[in-house]
Amino acid sequence: MLPVLEKHATRDAGQTVTKEEPVTTPVIRVVDLWKIYGEETDGSMALRGANMEIARGEVLALLGRSGSGKTTLLNLLAGLDRPSRGYIEVEGRNLQSLGEKGRTLLRRTRIGFIFQFFNLIPTLSAFENVYLALELAGKTTPAQAFEALESVGLKGKEKRYPHELSGGEQQRVAIARAIVKAPALILADEPTGNLDTATGLQILELLSSRCRDLETSLLMVTHTSMACRFADRVLRMVDGVVIPEDDGEAREIRNEKIESGFPAEKPRHHR
Ligand SMILES: Nc1ncnc2c1ncn2[C@@H]1O[C@H](COP(=O)(O)OP(=O)(O)OP(=O)(O)O)[C@@H](O)[C@H]1O
Secondary structure, three states: OOOEEEEEEEEEOOEEEEEEEEEOOOOEEEEEEEEEEOOOOOOEEEEEEEEEEEOOOOEEEEEEOOOOOHHHHHHHHOOOOOOOEEEEEEOOEEHHHHHHHHHHHHHHHOEEEEOOOOOOOOOOOHHHHHHHHHHHOOOOOHHHHHHHHHHOOOOOOOOOOHHHOOHHHHHHHHHHHHHOOOOOEEEEEOOOOOOOHHHHHHHHHHHHHHHHHHOOEEEEEEOOOHHHHHOOEEEEEEOOEEEOOOOHHHHHHHHHHHHOOOOOOOOOOOO
8 A cells, every 4th residue: 555645844944844754554553442242231341442553564462461352352353353342444444344245355365364273274285275365365376375385484395284294384384374465464363372482483583574574564462472572562461451562561571582682673663
């Protein structure tokens, strides 16, 4: 999507001049989002006025204890469930205004998904799993599926079925399946939850670097702080609310990351 040019009046050397500066629409904008399961009055309040934005190409880690509302937020971002109040914009479009068909199309073309248990189709080969995602996005170029598998280090393993691949390799297929359609956003739900630490770190490095190369935004939802090492920004969910990165706890995690000597890639998005 092309950036919108907006006129800004700025002061320059004592003179007021009008400049045109690019204003890029966030890939995701969450505004005062509430989700109450059951009745409004005595239902379970999973989200209580969550707000957040994700910029194009930004890599975000969202931490939170069990029950803090992470899965609920992901389901709403994917358009799989409706908010009780508030709204979500994806690339400037209100999700609710798209209707069911529009949301399905959006999921197939603009959003990629990575799951804890990989969610590959067991009767399809690695290539077929990736190609199916491409077809659903309306594209029919097998070369793209081969390229995506090569880019995650699986050249030569295209014909293997999921049960013939290790957990880390299966997650690589899932990454290829997510990136092959060049989506605006990848939603990753506990992407390392089923992997050992070393493999998990490799997967996080691969996933975040592929997203940066493609300028795809990435939201990694996780219990652990491991994903923070690869994030431009760390957010925390507490009782259905997103706590901004300048919050003390989030800062502590970033400091731990720097102290650990891990390649703390410079955050590219300053707000
Ligand atoms: N379908 C549902 N009906 C009623 N309450 C629900 C439903 N789904 C989730 N909840 C409640 O909403 C709150 C948030 O749940 P959610 O699954 O979003 O948390 P989470 O942070 O993803 O937890 P976890 O890390 O354990 O997966 C919890 O209190 C949960 O019990």
